[in-house]
């Protein structure tokens with residue numbers, strides 16, 4: 001058996017690509033995996049090599065065999081021209097934005113964007129002289145009316161963070177392309193397995209690999225893939241910053257990559273089961289899960305996505321803060337904490353009113369976001385059932 005090449009893998013399914021991409025056993029003495037290369041300096045054997053930088057690697061900020069393995073695998077999986085790695089998902093978002101904006105520009109950002117992305121726009125980009133307008137995630141092609149002569153980026157995130165509105169990405173991207181505007185997509189929820197970002201029109205796609213790629217709540221990493229038009233500029237911006245991911249986190253991401261399809265499909269199955277169970281409860285007013293007709297933009301999910309992952313929200317009927325605390329504080333299996341996509345189930349309450357600026361958010365009562373893990377689903381339901389009982393008792 002010899003190493004397979006990206007060309008060999010072109011016709012293969014994603015599941016097979018996940019197993020083979022980014023591995024060159026012949027370069028690792030036959031060992032299956034690319035190890036953690038630690039380093040700064042790369043030695044050149046001759047003056048000619050040094051002067052011409054005639055080596056695959058020349059300095060570790062620009063790449064190591066470990067980072068190159070993950071970049072190339074992600075590029076294949078995303079259908080991109082190239083990928084760069086960043087030390088966190090948020091760092092990847094800032095890198096994509098800084099690739100596409102200059103002082104004096106205007107950008108359009110979905111009002112359902114991951115909140116730290118909004119903070120970056122409202123602080124650093126504002127300081128750089130870049131103005132941000134937030135738009136309704138349901139806007140679709142009507143975004144045309146918000147485009148100005150100096151609009152350089154449309155930032156989409158689908159489904160929306162916490163509130164799960166699914167966007168009409170192909171319509172927005174087609175419009176952006178016609179006007180020479182860069183479409184940047186935060187694709188963390190679906191991953192390229194459930195939403196092929198560049199085939200749907202994104203120029204650059206960001207993944208917080210901290211979530212499903214890592215999958216074990218033990219690392220931070222971000223990835224930005226780009227189409228042929230944008231990759232040279234993305235790579236040049238990355239090189240200018242040298243904002244590098246840590247070698248251990250890159251290695252763990254490569255390990256996570258091998259089982260990404262398996263874990264994501266199981267997350268999908270578990271989340272659909274739990275969301276159905278929650279939808280049938282009298283305490284639940286609405287389930288915000290893209291695969292449910294009750295989710296805003298569900299028809300776009302049905303048209304454009306290849307699956308749904310393990311993160312969704314619910315809206316509860318009104319209850320006191322004490323009743324909500326009684327429910328959440330007593331949970332034995334659901335942890336309360338930020339991030340998601342790990343093997344363990346999580347729940348957090350959220351309130352979009354604290355930061356939205358373009359759209360109203362008026363739920364009848366509290367809102368909860370679930371990240372469904374790999375526990376037995378009946379155990380998870382029993383944990384929540386006991387929680388609803390505590391809520392009733394406290395009320």
Ligand SMILES: *Cc1c(COP(=O)(O)O)cnc(C)c1O
Pocket residue numbers: 088089090091114161186188189208209210211220221222339
């Ligand atoms: C978590 C998250 C990020 C940021 O990832 P970090 O690695 O935590 O910085 C970006 N976008 C979305 C949608 C996320 O959920």
